Amino acid sequence: MLCIARAQHFDFDASRKKLSIPFRFVRNSVIVPVNINGKGPYNFILDSGVGLMLITQPNLVDSLNIDYKRLVKIPGLGDGDDAQAYITGQIDVKIAGTQGYGISAAILKTDNLNLSGFVGMPIHGLIGYEFFNNLVVQINLADTTLNIYRPKDINRIRKKGDRIPMVIEEKKPYIFTKVTLPDGSSSLNKLLVDLGAGHALSLDYLIQKKGMPDKFIAANLGVGLNGPITGFIARAKQLDLGTYKIHYPLTSFPDGNNTNIRPSIPRDGNIGMEILKRFKITFDYSGNAVYLKKAAKFREPFEHDMTGIEYYASGPGLQHVIISRVEPGSSGYEIGLERGDEIVSVNFKPVYRMSLEEIDNIFKSKHERTVLLEIYHSGKAEMVVLTLRRRI
Known part of the structure; x- marks a missing residue:
């Protein structure tokens, strides 16, 4: 090794x-x-x-x-x-x-x-x-x-944070920690510490074991090497990370249709960047540990998109924003947005002057907030009023 x-x-x-x-x-x-x-x-x-x-x-x-x-x-x-x-x-x-x-x-x-x-x-x-x-x-x-x-100089790092034991298996880091679900049940879970995952928490195979929590929404959870990952989003009650308690994190539950092959290393899920960004993170692979120190955003609430639309950047300079999916029953669906529509502006600001992150932040900013969108739909531009609605 x-x-x-x-x-x-x-x-x-x-x-x-x-x-x-x-x-x-x-x-x-x-x-x-x-x-x-x-x-x-x-x-x-x-x-x-x-x-x-x-x-x-x-x-x-x-x-x-x-x-x-x-x-x-x-x-x-x-x-x-x-x-x-x-x-x-x-x-x-x-x-x-x-x-x-x-x-x-x-x-x-x-x-x-x-x-x-x-x-x-x-x-x-x-x-x-x-x-x-x-x-x-x-x-x-x-x-x-x-x-x-270098590992020999790790003691030079002041205030590394709370040490959490970590194992490296097939070149990936895992921790064991407790997850508590909305029904109060809890279990020790093996979770991949995944900087490349944008979500907060994902629990694999839980649907097959226990079924879904009472409150959830259907969602496209991202794109893997083999295509879209479908499933559901709910909230866990609590995730323990060392001495830290993460309350009500948004939690992804991939459905059984995604898994062409189970990971070669058995695991229960992963922790993604929506949680990890709330810490200063220190990885010490040779010392089999990750250190977490609470950062300024630690107590920010976990909010999900309130429109029901998913989108990506496209075209020259990635300056066009195209809708890739609209969740049935969402506020975006109710005003007639469709896959392939182009978002031209948000609250009169052209999207080519905005980052996707700016758009994300508006779309998950406040329940019942109204947002004015200019949409290119069926060959013509039109203005629509979208009301944000918290879905989970």
């Missing part, structure tokens, strides 16, 4: 004890600059839920002069066939002052994820285990900075 860990890892100048790397935080994604084979920087999402660097833009193969060894199938969640990817030989990878050693990657044959459309800016891939396995990585969302240390 140690040989594998050393085979693919990152390090920085031996004369330094600490390295600070700025990042962008957009739509619950930590985005770092990555240079590959002397070109870039490219935008990669830091994702502790991936065990192999993943390049999601197939056109980078030619521009980076990457040699690949073979075509493989990648199983995973989603309502579709297995994704296909090319496995590369060793490539030269740098992340803002760090150097990768022995790094290889998988390059998607087709960009099934459309991360650029989801985030609203060009995204070229995901990087996880290789960046964490040889370093201590502290993620400070207050100043959007990664503070990087």
Whole structure:
């Protein structure tokens, strides 16, 4: 195991004890600059839920002069066939002052994820285990900075936070913790600590074991390597994280139609960025621990979209916002919004001057708030009034 860990890892100048790397935080994604084979920087999402660097833009193969060894199938969640990817030989990878050693990657044959459309800016891939396995990585969302240390220098980090034991299995980090459901029942759960998941909490297979909580909504939970992930959203009563208690987090419950293959490592679900962003997070893979220190947003309520519409960025410069789904019975559905409609402006502000995150924040801002949308529908523009309605 140690040989594998050393085979693919990152390090920085031996004369330094600490390295600070700025990042962008957009739509619950930590985005770092990555240079590959002397070109870039490219935008990669830091994702502790991936065990192999993943390049999601197939056109980078030619521009980076990457040699690949073979075509493989990648199983995973989603309502579709297995994704296909090319496995590369060793490539030269740098992340803002760090150097990768022995790094290889998988390059998607087709960009099934459309991360650029989801985030609203060009995204070229995901990087996880290789960046964490040889370093201590502290993620400070207050100043959007990664503070990087070597494991031998972890004691230099003041106020690391509450230590939670963590196990690394097949290059992914897991913790064991208690989840309490609305009916008061609780259980110890094995959860993946997943920086790449935008949601708060996801509990796999619980529908099959216990059924759904009384109050829930149907939802598209995201996109996996094999297509859309469908299911439901409800609220757990409480999640314990060390000494911290997370009350009424929004919780995703994937339905049984998504699982073409169960994870090779049995687990009960994952903790995503909607919870993790409420902490300063320090990952210490070699010490089998994650440290959490309460941040300013710790007590912010968990709110879900109040429109029932899902959307993505598209077109030149990702400046067009297209509706991909409308939940039946939602306020968006009731005013006639449809898949394929384009949102042109929100409260008279053109969407090309807004980020998707700004739109998200408006759409989950306040129950009974009215929002004026300009929509391009059936070949013509029209103004509609949308009333936000809390659904869960």
